[in-house]
Amino acid sequence: MQITETKSEGLSREYTINLPADEIEEKVTHKLKEIQRTANLPGFRPGKVPVPVLRKRFGQAVLGEVLERAVGDSSQQALSEKGVRPAMQPEIEITTFEDGSDLEYKMSVETLPDIELTDLAKIKLERLVPKADPKDVDDALENIAKAHQTSEPIKGKRKSKAGDIVVIDFVGSVDGEEFPGGKAEDYQLELGSDSFIPGFEDQLTGINAGNEMEVSVTFPEGYGATELAGKDALFKVNIKEIREATPAHIDDELAKKTGIENLEKLKESIAEEQAREYNSVARMRAKRLLLDQLFEVHEFEVPGKMVDQEFDTIWNQYEEQKKAQAENPDTEADGGDEKSEDEQRDEFREIASRRVRLGLLLAEIGRQNEIQIGQEEINRAIMEEARNYPGQEQQVLEFYKENPQALENVTAPLYEEKVVDFILELANVTDKKISVKDFMATLEKDNEEEEKKAKAKPKKKAALKKPATKKKAASKKKADKEAGDEAE
Numbered sequence: 001m002q003i004t005e006t007k008s009e010g011l012s013r014e015y016t017i018n019l020p021a022d023e024i025e026e027k028v029t030h031k032l033k034e035i036q037r038t039a040n041l042p043g044f045r046p047g048k049v050p051v052p053v054l055r056k057r058f059g060q061a062v063l064g065e066v067l068e069r070a071v072g073d074s075s076q077q078a079l080s081e082k083g084v085r086p087a088m089q090p091e092i093e094i095t096t097f098e099d100g101s102d103l104e105y106k107m108s109v110e111t112l113p114d115i116e117l118t119d120l121a122k123i124k125l126e127r128l129v130p131k132a133d134p135k136d137v138d139d140a141l142e143n144i145a146k147a148h149q150t151s152e153p154i155k156g157k158r159k160s161k162a163g164d165i166v167v168i169d170f171v172g173s174v175d176g177e178e179f180p181g182g183k184a185e186d187y188q189l190e191l192g193s194d195s196f197i198p199g200f201e202d203q204l205t206g207i208n209a210g211n212e213m214e215v216s217v218t219f220p221e222g223y224g225a226t227e228l229a230g231k232d233a234l235f236k237v238n239i240k241e242i243r244e245a246t247p248a249h250i251d252d253e254l255a256k257k258t259g260i261e262n263l264e265k266l267k268e269s270i271a272e273e274q275a276r277e278y279n280s281v282a283r284m285r286a287k288r289l290l291l292d293q294l295f296e297v298h299e300f301e302v303p304g305k306m307v308d309q310e311f312d313t314i315w316n317q318y319e320e321q322k323k324a325q326a327e328n329p330d331t332e333a334d335g336g337d338e339k340s341e342d343e344q345r346d347e348f349r350e351i352a353s354r355r356v357r358l359g360l361l362l363a364e365i366g367r368q369n370e371i372q373i374g375q376e377e378i379n380r381a382i383m384e385e386a387r388n389y390p391g392q393e394q395q396v397l398e399f400y401k402e403n404p405q406a407l408e409n410v411t412a413p414l415y416e417e418k419v420v421d422f423i424l425e426l427a428n429v430t431d432k433k434i435s436v437k438d439f440m441a442t443l444e445k446d447n448e449e450e451e452k453k454a455k456a457k458p459k460k461k462a463a464l465k466k467p468a469t470k471k472k473a474a475s476k477k478k479a480d481k482e483a484g485d486e487a488e
Contacts, residue, residue: 162192
Protein backbone atom coordinates (compact mmCIF):
# COMPACT_ATOMS: atom_id res chain seq x y z
CA MET A 1 0.00 0.00 0.00
CA GLN A 2 1.31 3.43 -0.96
CA ILE A 3 0.09 6.55 0.91
CA THR A 4 0.71 10.04 -0.48
CA GLU A 5 -0.38 13.17 1.40
CA THR A 6 -1.77 15.66 -1.11
CA LYS A 7 -3.22 18.30 1.21
CA SER A 8 -2.50 19.58 4.71
CA GLU A 9 -4.33 22.81 5.52
CA GLY A 10 -5.38 23.50 9.09
CA LEU A 11 -7.39 20.44 10.16
CA SER A 12 -8.00 19.25 6.57
CA ARG A 13 -5.99 16.37 5.17
CA GLU A 14 -6.16 14.57 1.84
CA TYR A 15 -4.34 11.39 0.87
CA THR A 16 -4.01 9.36 -2.29
CA ILE A 17 -3.85 5.66 -1.47
CA ASN A 18 -2.75 3.00 -3.93
CA LEU A 19 -3.49 -0.70 -3.45
CA PRO A 20 -1.50 -3.01 -5.80
CA ALA A 21 -3.49 -5.23 -8.15
CA ASP A 22 -1.78 -8.41 -6.84
CA GLU A 23 -2.99 -7.65 -3.28
CA ILE A 24 -6.56 -7.27 -4.52
CA GLU A 25 -6.31 -10.47 -6.59
CA GLU A 26 -4.96 -12.34 -3.58
CA LYS A 27 -7.93 -11.23 -1.46
CA VAL A 28 -10.42 -12.16 -4.23
CA THR A 29 -8.87 -15.63 -4.63
CA HIS A 30 -8.88 -16.16 -0.85
CA LYS A 31 -12.56 -15.23 -0.70
CA LEU A 32 -13.45 -17.53 -3.59
CA LYS A 33 -11.69 -20.43 -1.83
CA GLU A 34 -13.77 -19.70 1.27
CA ILE A 35 -16.92 -19.91 -0.85
CA GLN A 36 -15.65 -23.11 -2.48
CA ARG A 37 -15.78 -25.00 0.83
CA THR A 38 -19.58 -24.72 1.00
CA ALA A 39 -20.55 -24.07 -2.64
CA ASN A 40 -23.18 -26.38 -4.10
CA LEU A 41 -23.74 -25.96 -7.83
CA PRO A 42 -25.44 -28.35 -10.28
CA GLY A 43 -22.95 -30.75 -11.84
CA PHE A 44 -20.43 -30.54 -9.03
CA ARG A 45 -20.07 -32.26 -5.72
CA PRO A 46 -20.55 -29.98 -2.67
CA GLY A 47 -17.27 -28.26 -1.85
CA LYS A 48 -15.65 -29.33 -5.14
CA VAL A 49 -16.73 -26.50 -7.47
CA PRO A 50 -13.60 -25.25 -9.30
CA VAL A 51 -12.46 -21.72 -8.42
CA PRO A 52 -12.61 -20.55 -12.08
CA VAL A 53 -16.30 -21.56 -12.17
CA LEU A 54 -16.95 -19.70 -8.94
CA ARG A 55 -15.07 -16.69 -10.29
CA LYS A 56 -17.28 -16.64 -13.37
CA ARG A 57 -20.44 -17.03 -11.27
CA PHE A 58 -19.63 -14.83 -8.25
CA GLY A 59 -16.56 -12.87 -9.33
CA GLN A 60 -18.11 -9.39 -9.54
CA ALA A 61 -19.95 -9.71 -6.22
CA VAL A 62 -16.80 -11.01 -4.50
CA LEU A 63 -14.73 -8.25 -6.06
CA GLY A 64 -17.14 -5.60 -4.79
CA GLU A 65 -17.02 -7.05 -1.28
CA VAL A 66 -13.23 -7.29 -1.36
CA LEU A 67 -12.83 -3.72 -2.58
CA GLU A 68 -15.17 -2.37 0.10
CA ARG A 69 -13.25 -4.17 2.85
CA ALA A 70 -9.87 -3.30 1.34
CA VAL A 71 -10.73 0.40 1.22
CA GLY A 72 -12.05 0.31 4.81
CA ASP A 73 -9.04 -1.56 6.19
CA SER A 74 -6.45 0.42 4.24
CA SER A 75 -8.00 3.80 5.13
CA GLN A 76 -7.87 2.93 8.84
CA GLN A 77 -4.30 1.71 8.43
CA ALA A 78 -3.36 4.94 6.64
CA LEU A 79 -4.85 7.08 9.41
CA SER A 80 -2.97 5.04 12.01
CA GLU A 81 0.34 5.28 10.15
CA LYS A 82 -0.01 9.03 9.70
CA GLY A 83 -1.06 9.54 13.33
CA VAL A 84 -4.36 11.13 12.30
CA ARG A 85 -7.30 11.28 14.74
CA PRO A 86 -10.33 11.79 12.47
CA ALA A 87 -13.04 14.16 13.66
CA MET A 88 -15.62 12.35 11.53
CA GLN A 89 -15.82 9.47 9.09
CA PRO A 90 -13.36 10.08 6.20
CA GLU A 91 -14.74 10.74 2.71
CA ILE A 92 -13.57 8.19 0.13
CA GLU A 93 -13.52 8.69 -3.64
CA ILE A 94 -12.19 5.94 -5.93
CA THR A 95 -10.19 7.66 -8.65
CA THR A 96 -8.74 4.72 -10.63
CA PHE A 97 -9.67 1.05 -10.90
CA GLU A 98 -10.10 -1.52 -13.60
CA ASP A 99 -10.28 -5.26 -13.08
CA GLY A 100 -6.70 -6.52 -12.87
CA SER A 101 -5.16 -3.09 -12.23
CA ASP A 102 -4.16 -1.16 -9.11
CA LEU A 103 -6.84 0.49 -7.01
CA GLU A 104 -6.31 4.18 -6.31
CA TYR A 105 -8.58 6.29 -4.17
CA LYS A 106 -8.62 9.70 -2.49
CA MET A 107 -9.33 10.03 1.21
CA SER A 108 -10.39 13.40 2.65
CA VAL A 109 -10.55 13.80 6.40
CA GLU A 110 -10.74 16.47 9.07
CA THR A 111 -8.56 15.83 12.09
CA LEU A 112 -9.30 16.50 15.71
CA PRO A 113 -7.46 19.62 16.87
CA ASP A 114 -4.52 19.54 19.24
CA ILE A 115 -5.85 21.13 22.41
CA GLU A 116 -3.50 22.58 24.98
CA LEU A 117 -5.40 22.28 28.24
CA THR A 118 -5.22 24.99 30.86
CA ASP A 119 -4.34 24.15 34.45
CA LEU A 120 -7.78 23.18 35.73
CA ALA A 121 -6.73 23.98 39.30
CA LYS A 122 -6.50 27.66 38.32
CA ILE A 123 -10.21 27.87 37.53
CA LYS A 124 -12.06 29.83 40.21
CA LEU A 125 -15.76 29.32 40.70
CA GLU A 126 -18.36 30.29 43.27
CA ARG A 127 -20.99 27.60 43.66
CA LEU A 128 -24.27 28.67 45.22
CA VAL A 129 -25.81 26.32 47.78
CA PRO A 130 -29.49 27.28 48.23
CA LYS A 131 -30.82 26.65 51.71
CA ALA A 132 -34.57 26.17 51.86
CA ASP A 133 -36.64 28.05 54.40
CA PRO A 134 -39.10 25.97 56.46
CA LYS A 135 -41.71 28.46 55.26
CA ASP A 136 -41.24 27.06 51.74
CA VAL A 137 -42.65 23.75 52.95
CA ASP A 138 -45.61 25.56 54.53
CA ASP A 139 -46.25 27.42 51.28
CA ALA A 140 -46.13 24.14 49.38
CA LEU A 141 -48.61 22.58 51.79
CA GLU A 142 -50.97 25.51 51.25
CA ASN A 143 -50.74 25.00 47.51
CA ILE A 144 -51.52 21.31 47.93
CA ALA A 145 -54.50 22.21 50.10
CA LYS A 146 -55.68 24.68 47.48
CA ALA A 147 -55.30 22.07 44.74
CA HIS A 148 -57.68 19.85 46.72
CA GLN A 149 -60.08 22.66 47.61
CA THR A 150 -63.83 22.36 47.40
CA SER A 151 -66.37 25.04 46.61
CA GLU A 152 -69.91 25.79 47.71
CA PRO A 153 -72.46 28.29 46.39
CA ILE A 154 -72.30 31.52 48.39
CA LYS A 155 -74.89 31.99 51.11
CA GLY A 156 -77.10 35.00 50.67
CA LYS A 157 -76.55 37.53 47.96
CA ARG A 158 -73.32 39.44 47.39
CA LYS A 159 -71.06 40.53 44.58
CA SER A 160 -68.17 38.41 43.34
CA LYS A 161 -64.68 39.05 44.68
CA ALA A 162 -61.13 37.79 44.15
CA GLY A 163 -60.82 34.17 45.24
CA ASP A 164 -64.41 33.34 44.28
CA ILE A 165 -65.22 30.78 41.62
CA VAL A 166 -67.75 32.05 39.10
CA VAL A 167 -69.66 29.59 36.94
CA ILE A 168 -70.13 31.17 33.54
CA ASP A 169 -71.27 30.66 29.97
CA PHE A 170 -69.38 32.77 27.44
CA VAL A 171 -69.05 33.36 23.72
CA GLY A 172 -66.14 35.36 22.31
CA SER A 173 -65.90 37.17 19.00
CA VAL A 174 -63.42 39.30 17.05
CA ASP A 175 -64.79 41.78 14.53
CA GLY A 176 -68.22 40.25 15.08
CA GLU A 177 -67.08 36.73 14.22
CA GLU A 178 -66.84 33.89 16.76
CA PHE A 179 -63.40 32.26 16.93
CA PRO A 180 -62.36 28.68 17.78
CA GLY A 181 -61.92 28.05 21.50
CA GLY A 182 -63.81 31.19 22.47
CA LYS A 183 -66.95 29.49 23.71
CA ALA A 184 -67.82 27.45 26.82
CA GLU A 185 -70.69 26.56 29.14
CA ASP A 186 -70.66 26.07 32.92
CA TYR A 187 -67.01 27.08 33.01
CA GLN A 188 -65.64 27.45 36.54
CA LEU A 189 -63.26 30.42 36.67
CA GLU A 190 -61.38 31.38 39.81
CA LEU A 191 -61.18 35.18 39.97
CA GLY A 192 -57.63 36.36 40.54
CA SER A 193 -56.07 33.21 39.07
CA ASP A 194 -54.91 35.11 35.94
CA SER A 195 -55.84 32.08 33.85
CA PHE A 196 -57.75 34.14 31.27
CA ILE A 197 -56.77 37.04 29.00
CA PRO A 198 -55.59 40.05 31.02
CA GLY A 199 -58.56 42.17 32.06
CA PHE A 200 -61.17 39.42 31.70
CA GLU A 201 -61.32 38.38 35.36
CA ASP A 202 -61.17 41.99 36.59
CA GLN A 203 -64.42 42.79 34.79
CA LEU A 204 -66.16 39.85 36.44
CA THR A 205 -65.24 41.09 39.92
CA GLY A 206 -67.99 42.97 41.75
CA ILE A 207 -70.81 41.35 39.76
CA ASN A 208 -73.93 39.58 41.03
CA ALA A 209 -74.97 36.08 39.99
CA GLY A 210 -77.58 36.14 37.23
CA ASN A 211 -76.00 39.08 35.44
CA GLU A 212 -75.37 39.02 31.72
CA MET A 213 -72.65 41.35 30.50
CA GLU A 214 -70.16 42.08 27.77
CA VAL A 215 -66.44 41.88 28.49
CA SER A 216 -64.04 43.76 26.22
CA VAL A 217 -60.40 42.64 26.19
CA THR A 218 -57.37 42.74 23.90
CA PHE A 219 -55.35 39.65 23.17
CA PRO A 220 -51.64 40.09 24.03
CA GLU A 221 -49.28 40.76 21.11
CA GLY A 222 -47.39 37.54 21.85
CA TYR A 223 -50.53 35.39 22.07
CA GLY A 224 -49.97 31.84 20.84
CA ALA A 225 -52.80 31.95 18.29
CA THR A 226 -51.23 34.42 15.89
CA GLU A 227 -54.55 35.23 14.17
CA LEU A 228 -55.81 36.59 17.52
CA ALA A 229 -52.61 38.27 18.75
CA GLY A 230 -53.15 41.98 19.40
CA LYS A 231 -56.85 41.81 18.40
CA ASP A 232 -59.73 43.36 20.34
CA ALA A 233 -62.30 40.79 21.44
CA LEU A 234 -65.80 40.95 22.87
CA PHE A 235 -67.15 38.23 25.17
CA LYS A 236 -70.81 37.84 26.01
CA VAL A 237 -70.84 36.39 29.52
CA ASN A 238 -73.64 34.95 31.65
CA ILE A 239 -72.70 34.74 35.37
CA LYS A 240 -74.72 31.75 36.45
CA GLU A 241 -73.37 31.18 39.95
CA ILE A 242 -70.83 32.46 42.47
CA ARG A 243 -69.09 29.87 44.64
CA GLU A 244 -66.77 30.23 47.61
CA ALA A 245 -63.62 28.12 47.56
CA THR A 246 -62.57 26.28 50.70
CA PRO A 247 -59.03 24.85 50.76
CA ALA A 248 -58.65 21.35 52.17
CA HIS A 249 -57.48 21.02 55.76
CA ILE A 250 -53.75 20.47 56.12
CA ASP A 251 -53.77 17.16 57.95
CA ASP A 252 -53.13 13.45 57.55
CA GLU A 253 -56.15 13.10 55.25
CA LEU A 254 -54.66 15.64 52.85
CA ALA A 255 -51.38 13.70 52.87
CA LYS A 256 -53.24 10.50 52.01
CA LYS A 257 -54.85 12.23 49.02
CA THR A 258 -51.34 12.79 47.65
CA GLY A 259 -50.42 9.13 48.20
CA ILE A 260 -48.38 9.65 51.39
CA GLU A 261 -49.29 8.01 54.69
CA ASN A 262 -49.35 11.06 56.98
CA LEU A 263 -48.68 14.80 57.19
CA GLU A 264 -45.21 14.45 58.72
CA LYS A 265 -44.07 12.18 55.88
CA LEU A 266 -45.56 14.61 53.38
CA LYS A 267 -43.54 17.48 54.87
CA GLU A 268 -40.36 15.40 54.69
CA SER A 269 -41.09 14.48 51.09
CA ILE A 270 -41.68 18.11 50.13
CA ALA A 271 -38.46 19.23 51.82
CA GLU A 272 -36.44 16.49 50.10
CA GLU A 273 -37.93 17.24 46.71
CA GLN A 274 -37.36 20.97 47.08
CA ALA A 275 -33.73 20.34 48.09
CA ARG A 276 -33.18 18.08 45.06
CA GLU A 277 -34.71 20.61 42.70
CA TYR A 278 -32.82 23.63 44.01
CA ASN A 279 -29.54 21.72 44.19
CA SER A 280 -30.05 20.48 40.63
CA VAL A 281 -30.55 24.01 39.33
CA ALA A 282 -27.59 25.24 41.40
CA ARG A 283 -25.45 22.60 39.73
CA MET A 284 -26.71 23.66 36.31
CA ARG A 285 -25.67 27.22 37.09
CA ALA A 286 -22.23 26.15 38.34
CA LYS A 287 -21.75 23.99 35.24
CA ARG A 288 -22.72 26.83 32.94
CA LEU A 289 -20.26 29.21 34.62
CA LEU A 290 -17.57 26.52 34.42
CA LEU A 291 -18.18 25.94 30.71
CA ASP A 292 -18.10 29.70 30.11
CA GLN A 293 -14.65 29.88 31.70
CA LEU A 294 -13.36 26.85 29.81
CA PHE A 295 -14.67 28.34 26.56
CA GLU A 296 -12.92 31.66 27.20
CA VAL A 297 -9.48 30.25 28.08
CA HIS A 298 -9.18 27.67 25.30
CA GLU A 299 -8.62 28.67 21.69
CA PHE A 300 -8.31 26.08 18.94
CA GLU A 301 -9.58 25.40 15.45
CA VAL A 302 -12.86 23.54 15.22
CA PRO A 303 -13.57 20.94 12.48
CA GLY A 304 -15.93 22.60 10.01
CA LYS A 305 -17.86 19.45 9.18
CA MET A 306 -18.63 18.84 12.85
CA VAL A 307 -20.00 22.38 13.09
CA ASP A 308 -22.03 21.82 9.91
CA GLN A 309 -23.53 18.63 11.34
CA GLU A 310 -24.40 20.29 14.66
CA PHE A 311 -25.87 23.29 12.83
CA ASP A 312 -28.06 20.99 10.72
CA THR A 313 -29.36 19.36 13.90
CA ILE A 314 -30.21 22.72 15.48
CA TRP A 315 -31.76 24.07 12.29
CA ASN A 316 -33.92 20.98 11.77
CA GLN A 317 -35.20 21.27 15.35
CA TYR A 318 -36.00 24.93 14.72
CA GLU A 319 -37.87 24.09 11.53
CA GLU A 320 -39.84 21.38 13.33
CA GLN A 321 -40.79 23.86 16.06
CA LYS A 322 -42.00 26.37 13.49
CA LYS A 323 -44.04 23.66 11.79
CA ALA A 324 -45.55 22.58 15.11
CA GLN A 325 -46.46 26.18 15.94
CA ALA A 326 -48.09 26.60 12.55
CA GLU A 327 -50.16 23.44 13.08
CA ASN A 328 -51.01 24.36 16.69
CA PRO A 329 -51.44 28.13 17.03
CA ASP A 330 -51.97 27.80 20.79
CA THR A 331 -48.31 26.79 21.16
CA GLU A 332 -46.36 29.61 22.76
CA ALA A 333 -44.08 31.30 20.23
CA ASP A 334 -40.43 31.85 21.12
CA GLY A 335 -40.04 35.12 19.26
CA GLY A 336 -37.43 33.65 16.91
CA ASP A 337 -39.35 34.73 13.81
CA GLU A 338 -38.55 38.37 14.58
CA LYS A 339 -35.14 37.74 13.00
CA SER A 340 -34.48 37.18 9.34
CA GLU A 341 -33.51 33.70 8.22
CA ASP A 342 -29.92 34.80 7.63
CA GLU A 343 -29.71 36.27 11.14
CA GLN A 344 -31.20 33.11 12.60
CA ARG A 345 -28.73 30.94 10.69
CA ASP A 346 -25.78 33.07 11.87
CA GLU A 347 -26.99 32.77 15.47
CA PHE A 348 -27.48 29.02 15.25
CA ARG A 349 -24.05 28.56 13.64
CA GLU A 350 -22.51 30.36 16.63
CA ILE A 351 -24.38 28.01 18.94
CA ALA A 352 -23.23 25.00 16.91
CA SER A 353 -19.60 26.18 16.98
CA ARG A 354 -19.72 26.68 20.75
CA ARG A 355 -21.28 23.26 21.34
CA VAL A 356 -18.68 21.52 19.19
CA ARG A 357 -15.80 23.43 20.82
CA LEU A 358 -17.00 22.59 24.34
CA GLY A 359 -17.70 18.98 23.36
CA LEU A 360 -14.19 18.54 21.99
CA LEU A 361 -12.73 20.24 25.03
CA LEU A 362 -14.54 18.03 27.53
CA ALA A 363 -13.69 14.94 25.46
CA GLU A 364 -10.01 15.89 25.49
CA ILE A 365 -10.04 16.44 29.26
CA GLY A 366 -11.66 13.04 29.64
CA ARG A 367 -9.17 11.39 27.25
CA GLN A 368 -6.06 12.84 28.88
CA ASN A 369 -7.31 11.88 32.33
CA GLU A 370 -8.60 8.44 31.29
CA ILE A 371 -12.14 9.14 32.44
CA GLN A 372 -14.52 6.34 31.49
CA ILE A 373 -18.11 5.32 32.10
CA GLY A 374 -18.61 1.99 33.81
CA GLN A 375 -21.02 -0.59 32.41
CA GLU A 376 -23.00 -0.39 35.64
CA GLU A 377 -23.56 3.35 35.09
CA ILE A 378 -24.69 2.71 31.53
CA ASN A 379 -27.09 -0.03 32.66
CA ARG A 380 -28.60 2.30 35.28
CA ALA A 381 -29.16 5.02 32.68
CA ILE A 382 -30.82 2.58 30.27
CA MET A 383 -33.04 1.17 33.02
CA GLU A 384 -34.02 4.72 34.00
CA GLU A 385 -35.01 5.36 30.40
CA ALA A 386 -36.89 2.06 30.22
CA ARG A 387 -39.02 3.07 33.22
CA ASN A 388 -40.54 5.80 31.07
CA TYR A 389 -42.24 3.06 29.04
CA PRO A 390 -44.17 0.85 31.49
CA GLY A 391 -44.78 -2.61 30.12
CA GLN A 392 -42.24 -2.14 27.31
CA GLU A 393 -39.04 -2.27 29.36
CA GLN A 394 -37.64 -5.30 27.54
CA GLN A 395 -38.23 -3.76 24.12
CA VAL A 396 -36.44 -0.59 25.26
CA LEU A 397 -33.45 -2.60 26.49
CA GLU A 398 -33.28 -4.48 23.18
CA PHE A 399 -33.55 -1.21 21.25
CA TYR A 400 -30.47 0.25 22.95
CA LYS A 401 -28.62 -3.02 22.58
CA GLU A 402 -29.17 -3.03 18.81
CA ASN A 403 -28.76 0.72 18.16
CA PRO A 404 -25.29 2.12 18.96
CA GLN A 405 -26.34 5.66 18.03
CA ALA A 406 -29.28 5.59 20.44
CA LEU A 407 -26.97 4.23 23.14
CA GLU A 408 -24.55 7.08 22.43
CA ASN A 409 -27.38 9.54 23.08
CA VAL A 410 -27.72 8.04 26.56
CA THR A 411 -24.03 7.64 27.41
CA ALA A 412 -22.80 11.01 26.08
CA PRO A 413 -24.58 13.08 28.78
CA LEU A 414 -23.31 10.63 31.43
CA TYR A 415 -19.74 11.08 30.22
CA GLU A 416 -20.10 14.86 30.12
CA GLU A 417 -21.36 15.00 33.69
CA LYS A 418 -18.52 12.77 34.82
CA VAL A 419 -15.93 15.04 33.20
CA VAL A 420 -17.59 18.12 34.72
CA ASP A 421 -17.45 16.47 38.16
CA PHE A 422 -13.74 15.75 37.59
CA ILE A 423 -13.04 19.40 36.70
CA LEU A 424 -15.02 20.68 39.69
CA GLU A 425 -12.92 18.46 41.95
CA LEU A 426 -9.71 20.06 40.62
CA ALA A 427 -10.98 23.63 40.31
CA ASN A 428 -10.88 26.21 43.06
CA VAL A 429 -14.58 26.06 43.98
CA THR A 430 -16.01 28.11 46.83
CA ASP A 431 -19.42 27.10 48.15
CA LYS A 432 -21.67 29.95 49.21
CA LYS A 433 -24.81 29.26 51.20
CA ILE A 434 -27.69 31.40 50.09
CA SER A 435 -31.40 31.66 50.84
CA VAL A 436 -33.82 30.41 48.24
CA LYS A 437 -35.15 33.95 47.84
CA ASP A 438 -31.68 35.32 47.06
CA PHE A 439 -30.96 32.31 44.85
CA MET A 440 -34.06 33.03 42.77
CA ALA A 441 -33.04 36.68 42.51
CA THR A 442 -29.60 35.60 41.29
CA LEU A 443 -31.16 33.46 38.59
CA GLU A 444 -33.30 36.39 37.48
CA LYS A 445 -30.20 38.59 37.32
CA ASP A 446 -28.31 35.93 35.34
CA ASN A 447 -31.11 35.73 32.80
CA GLU A 448 -31.34 39.52 32.49
CA GLU A 449 -27.61 39.70 31.79
CA GLU A 450 -27.95 36.98 29.16
CA GLU A 451 -30.77 38.90 27.49
CA LYS A 452 -28.63 42.05 27.43
CA LYS A 453 -25.78 40.13 25.82
CA ALA A 454 -28.17 38.68 23.27
CA LYS A 455 -29.41 42.15 22.33
CA ALA A 456 -25.90 43.57 22.13
CA LYS A 457 -24.66 40.68 20.00
CA PRO A 458 -27.22 38.17 18.70
CA LYS A 459 -26.23 34.94 20.29
CA LYS A 460 -28.70 32.39 21.55
CA LYS A 461 -27.81 30.89 24.86
CA ALA A 462 -30.11 28.79 27.01
CA ALA A 463 -31.63 30.67 29.91
CA LEU A 464 -31.18 28.76 33.11
CA LYS A 465 -34.36 27.00 34.06
CA LYS A 466 -35.65 28.23 37.37
CA PRO A 467 -36.88 25.79 39.97
CA ALA A 468 -40.52 25.90 40.90
CA THR A 469 -41.46 29.10 42.71
CA LYS A 470 -42.99 28.97 46.14
CA LYS A 471 -46.41 28.84 44.54
CA LYS A 472 -45.30 25.99 42.33
CA ALA A 473 -42.98 24.14 44.65
CA ALA A 474 -41.64 20.70 43.96
CA SER A 475 -44.54 19.19 45.81
CA LYS A 476 -46.80 20.20 42.95
CA LYS A 477 -46.19 16.79 41.41
CA LYS A 478 -48.00 15.26 44.33
CA ALA A 479 -50.57 18.02 44.62
CA ASP A 480 -51.74 17.87 41.05
CA LYS A 481 -50.83 14.67 39.28
CA GLU A 482 -53.42 15.31 36.63
CA ALA A 483 -51.51 18.32 35.36
CA GLY A 484 -48.50 17.55 33.30
CA ASP A 485 -44.07 19.60 32.55
CA GLU A 486 -38.28 22.43 29.19
CA ALA A 487 -34.49 24.58 27.35
CA GLU A 488 -32.12 24.53 24.74
